[in-house]
Amino acid sequence: MVAPASTQRVRDAAEPVVATAGLVLEDVAVARAGKRSVVRLVIDLDEDAVGSLDLDTLADVSRDVGTALDDTDAVAGEYTLEVSTPGTSRPLTEPRHFKRARTRLVRLAMVDGSSAFGRLLAVEGDTLVLGPVDPANGRDTTGDPTRVPLADVARGLVEVELSRVTTDDDSDEEA
Known part of the structure; x- marks a missing residue:
């Protein structure tokens, strides 16, 4: 398990990038996987949008978030960044x-x-x-x-x- 402070640093670095793209940062998780960390972000379209987030936009945001994480040293050491959408299996709770x-x-x-x-x-x-x-x-x-x-x-x-x-x-x- 990674300390909550690390997760908050990732959120602080990623959220402005995601918002600039007109998207919403749904979830952030940081976990250790051997010698490296795995950073998982879930992003989605704004609540007023109908449809799905396209792969080109997802790739662009992933690249920009990776740059922001590197620039701010939000993650100590090596890490793997995984960016996805909530998908249809997400329970509707909010x-x-x-x-x-x-x-x-x-x-x-x-x-x-x-x-x-x-x-x-x-x-x-x-x-x-x-x-x-x-x-x-x-x-x-x-x-x-x-x-x-x-x-x-x-x-x-x-x-x-x-x-x-x-x-x-x-x-x-x-x-």
């Missing part, structure tokens, strides 16, 4: 996580033990707006959205969609 998951299928475990499933259409203040989805096939269906107070959610997960199914109304092509 309002910004839910905002980043807009347009995605989500499964919510509620505080009362029940669950909810739908397409996250919006986060309005402290309320999630879920569009109706057929749980059997993940297709969007018609109907009124469901509003779920964030305070009622114990945890949320993004459901992976290998290919988003479109309805006839969504397609411009002739059948």
Whole structure:
């Protein structure tokens, strides 16, 4: 285990670089691996962005963070820098996580033990707006959205969609 002061030095050096790129530093971890340290950063798009962080941007930020770490001697000795995004397996625990998951299928475990499933259409203040989805096939269906107070959610997960199914109304092509 590496001292928290080392982790804070890495955060202090990396955060301005990540922010300058218009991104958010989600997590910092520093661990010993033999004679060297492994520095792991998790970065993400701003909460208002929809979509994914592209690999070119991730590579650019990684290079710039590496330079900042070297310039500030934030890590003693040799280190390996690993920069990644949260990915779909990240539990949705904070309002910004839910905002980043807009347009995605989500499964919510509620505080009362029940669950909810739908397409996250919006986060309005402290309320999630879920569009109706057929749980059997993940297709969007018609109907009124469901509003779920964030305070009622114990945890949320993004459901992976290998290919988003479109309805006839969504397609411009002739059948």
